[in-house]
Amino acid sequence: xxxxxxxxxxxxxxxxxxxxxxxxxxxxxxxRLKKAMASGDKVSSSCAxxxxxxxxxxxxxxxxxxxxxxxxxxxxxxxxxxRREMEKQFVDLLxxxxxLQEAVAAEHGRHMNITFLEAKRVASQYxxxxxxxxxxxxxxxxxxxxxxxxxxxxxxxTSLWERRARRLGWEGE
Numbered sequence: 633x634x635x636x637x638x639x640x641x642x643x644x645x646x647x648x649x650x651x652x653x654x655x656x657x658x659x660x661x662x663x664r665l666k667k668a669m670a671s672g673d674k675v676s677s678s679c680a681x682x683x684x685x686x687x688x689x690x691x692x693x694x695x696x697x698x699x700x701x702x703x704x705x706x707x708x709x710x711x712x713x714x715r716r717e718m719e720k721q722f723v724d725l726l727x728x729x730x731x732l733q734e735a736v737a738a739e740h741g742r743h744m745n746i747t748f749l750e751a752k753r754v755a756s757q758y759x760x761x762x763x764x765x766x767x768x769x770x771x772x773x774x775x776x777x778x779x780x781x782x783x784x785x786x787x788x789x790t791s792l793w794e795r796r797a798r799r800l801g802w803e804g805e
Contacts, residue, residue: 798804 794804
């Protein structure tokens with residue numbers, strides 16, 4: 633079953649490679665062939681230029697003459713009251729935009745401060761955990777050293793008793 637699926641995968645890869653090669657080189661062959669055919673066609677046949685009595689395209693002036701001169705910037709340029717009102721609105725819009733940018737900057741600063749304080753808190757917590765871990769490691773190391781010293785003493789005592797027992801005739805295991 634695995635040999636069969638391996639053959640199927642190999643066959644699919646070969647087909648994919650051939651199709652990819654044709655996709656990459658096919659357009660170049662197509663244009664080269666088309667160019668060769670076109671150069672052969674020019675020699676064999678000549679075509680008279682097309683004569684067309686189409687009307688010229690319509691311009692915007694002819695379709696809607698009022699749209700061409702429509703401009704908002706010149707609107708009310710002569711009226712001083714309207715000009716003052718338009719300037720007020722522009723100044724008000726700029727003021728509102730600046731207030732919004734200040735509010736966004738303040739919110740961003742507040743969020744940054746909260747994030748910074750949270751990072752400091754987490755770092756402090758990790759530091760405390762690391763100190764606890766170091767303390768526990770030191771305690772374990774001290775206990776291991778004490779246990780090792782006790783084991784050495786116990787081996788000495790065992791060796792001493794074994795020697796005494798052998799002198800008294802014990803043969804051991």
